[in-house]
Amino acid sequence: MLTLKWVLAILVIATSCLSVLNSFKSRQSKDGKQRGLHASRMNIYMGLMLIFLSILMMLLFTGSSLLVVVCLLFMLLGIFNLFAGMRNRSYYSRLQQEQSR
Helix, strand or coil: CHHHHHHHHHHHHHHHHHHHHHHHHHHHCCCHHHHHHHHHHHHHHHHHHHHHHHHHHHHHCCCCHHHHHHHHHHHHHHHHHHHHHHHHHHHHHHHHHHHHC
C-alpha cells in the first residue's frame, strides 16, 4: 500500500510538471495549431494529475464524507479535462496533417 502511495505521488508530480511545461509552450507558440496542440496536451496532463490526486487523497485520508465529495469533484474535473484534451488534440492533429499535405 505504501508503494502505491509513492507511485501516485510521483505520478502527480510528473503530470503537474508536464502540464506546466506544456502551458509555457502553449503561451510562447506563435502558430495557432501548435498552441492548440500544447494546450490540449496540458489539459490531458492536468486531467491525469487530478485523477491521480483524487485517488491519492482517497488512500491517504479516510472517514470523512466531505473528503469523498472533494475527491469525487476532483475525479469528475479530471475526467472532463482528460476527454476535452483528447478531443482537442485529435482536432488540432487533423488540422496539422491537412496543412502538411
